[in-house]
Amino acid sequence: MADFGEILRTIGDYGLFQKLLITGLCLPSLILPMHLYSVMFTHSSSSHHCNTDWILEVSPNLTTEEQLNLTLPRDQDGSFKRCEMYTPVAWDIDSIRKYGINQTITCKDGWVYDTSVYRATIVSDFDLVCEKANFVGVAQTLFMGGILAGSLIFGPLAESLGRKRAAQIPMVLMAVFTVGTALSPNFYLYIAAQFVVGVSYGGYRLNCIVLATEWIGITRRTYPSALIQFLSGAGQVVLAGIAYYIRDWRKVQFVIASPVILVLFYIWLLPESARWLLDSGKTEEAKKLILMAARINKRKVPDNILEKVSNKKKGERGTIVDLFTSPLLRKYFLTLAFSWFSLNLSYYCLTLNVGKFGMDIFLTQLIFGVVEMPAQLLCIWLLEALGRKITVVFTLLVGGFICLLILAVPQDNAIAITVLAAAGRFFMNSAGTICNVYIQELFPTSIRQTANGLGAMATRVAGMLSPVLNMLAVYHWTIPILVYSGLSIAGGAMCIILPETRRKELPDSTEELERKLCASLTQNDASQLSGVKHQSLRDTKL
Known part of the structure; x- marks a missing residue:
């Protein structure tokens, strides 16, 4: 039986087919951050x-x-x-x-x-001031809660409906409810529409990475996550320009809804994951897609490969129970989930404070967006040169310590604080990309999307808690920084226990994963034992 890695090597694991797929999946990633970061502008309070x-x-x-x-x-x-x-x-x-x-x-x-900075925000339109001032934090928390719900809903849904459908449905919801946000006559309809936009954000972001990753070979597997994060930075730069020139929150919503509607014209053409189809027993559909990919990549598929594909038996569907009953998977998942949570808590706390660093909010947002683009290019190189484990430990530890340095800077030094915040986001953003890659490679196809969905839930919980954590600054401004910096450092230290997954085939089942990990551990133990024996022999001769 040919595994899917062998099939990919035969049809081309990073040819024109994969490049077209990544382009189609990643273009919406230029739009998604506009919805997330528009919160900073639409929720801004003026005098x-x-x-x-x-x-x-x-x-x-x-x-x-x-x-x-x-x-x-x-x-x-x-x-x-x-x-x-x-x-x-x-x-x-x-x-x-x-x-x-x-x-x-x-x-x-x-x-x-005062309309000198913004002509209209939700604060001025819905009078979210004085006794209603905390409603802004409620709106941010509910939006983040929508992203959490999207991960919770569309993660398991992708195991039953497939990766393609779980990526298409969120884009339809996003187009409809972004327009609904702009037309909201009151605060309550606004937060309801924004909640659904958050659901669509979480659902698409989760599934587009998995769909792209499952079609790509081991040498280019980091590309989808890094490219999505790169375009996210570019989207933030574009949003800073949009918010600067269009200072009315309703018009901004219409502008960022326009490209989502354009995406709907081609998203129905995206192919399903052949790896998921084979694991679901849909061999004929998988066979057609494999032949199409080979044709686009100008490759020929040998008859023996097609015969093995046709004889592929349906795999057993994994569940959340499988993820937690395996001691090995449970340990790795909880470690990754905690690290993902901690880095996102730092990232969102810094992001939502963009208007409080003392510099112009539009310039600060531009800097934040520009910094994230080279972070992803560096991340691709580090992942291939050093591997996943060392890189995630390094970025989390360095990012956490840089955030701690903010405590050593006078609060009125806006430039120094902005530089440190941008540097902290640089490393947290890189760590997020690595965790995205790690969770795709570490868990088998049968529960990959479930693990990815639950892991993404940890990031969304961090997003929900970040406005609350920032509110603790009213007691002392150092509290939020100490909490999210300390958690990031702890997450980096915990990642030392994770195995290296660089240039290894994606596992299709829990049994296959555990077998490979055990074999890897045995080889390491054997090599260490061999080293001890050789050292003892040399000592004896001396």
Whole structure:
């Protein structure tokens, strides 16, 4: 029986067919970060104060400065209070000027927003200020919760429906509900639409990597994950430009929905994973796709390979139970899940604070996007030169220590903090790519998507907790940094126990994986024992 690695080597493991597939799957990755990072702009708060136009009915010729001085109390620092106003009185303007107003109330006629930076955000459109200020964090958490739900739903769904369907359905949902987000008349419909957009984000991101990886040979297996992350950085750069020139959140939603609709025209042409089809017993469909791939790659498939494909028996479907009943798989999965969680917690905490580093938010976002692109090019080289294990340990440890260095920088040094934050994201982004590759290579086809889905859930839980962790800065600004930096360092240390998977065939079953791992461990033990014997023999001769 030919394994799928042999089939790929026969039809071409990285020919024109694979390049077209990667192009089709990765183009949406230029769009996906726009949905994620648009949160920073659409949720941005601007300066605001109570609407006090009541005094203009008393004296319509007041200047703006006079109006504010007569109707708004001040904080201790001299700025106007944002959530309080003087109680309206039925006096003439001379009496107001002479005696002043002493009693205050909360804003009763809405707010006036500064539009010098943003013409409209969800904060200004839905009045998410004062007692509703925490609603912004709720919106961010629900969006991240949608990404978590997408991983939870579309991970196992890909095992039954296939990788292709589990990648197509999310794109349809994203197109429909991004437009729905832009048309939302109130906050509650907005967060409902954004939740579904998050579901589609998590579902597509999860399945496009697996679909691409299962068609590619061992020498180019890092490409899909790295290219997706590279395009994610490019998408952030494009978004910074869009948000800079279009400072209305509804228009931005329409703009980022447009390319998703274009993707829908070709996504139905994507091929299914032949590896999944064979494992599901659909040999005829797999055979047609294998022949098509060989034809596009200008290769011929020997009859003996086709005969082996036709005789391929349906594999046993794996479940979550299989993932946790195997001590070896359980140990590796929990290690990867924790590392993935910790690096994403750091990444999202830094990302959601993009407007709080002291520099212009558009420039900071541009820097963040530009930095991620060379990170992926370096990541591809490191993965092939050093392997998966050393690289993931290195990036997590270095990234965690760089984030800790933020504590040593004065809070008013915006440039130094931004540089350290960008460097921290550089290494966390690289570590995320490695974990994406690792989880594809470490787990068998029968439970690969289940493991990938559960692992992605850990990243989405991190995304949900990051706004909450950032809120702890009100108690002390060092708390979030200490937590996410410490967890990243711990995750890097734990990855030392993982096996190396560089240039090894993807396993198709749990038994095959455990057999290969045991054989690898036995060979290592044997080589170590042989080394000890040779050393003892040399000592004896001396």
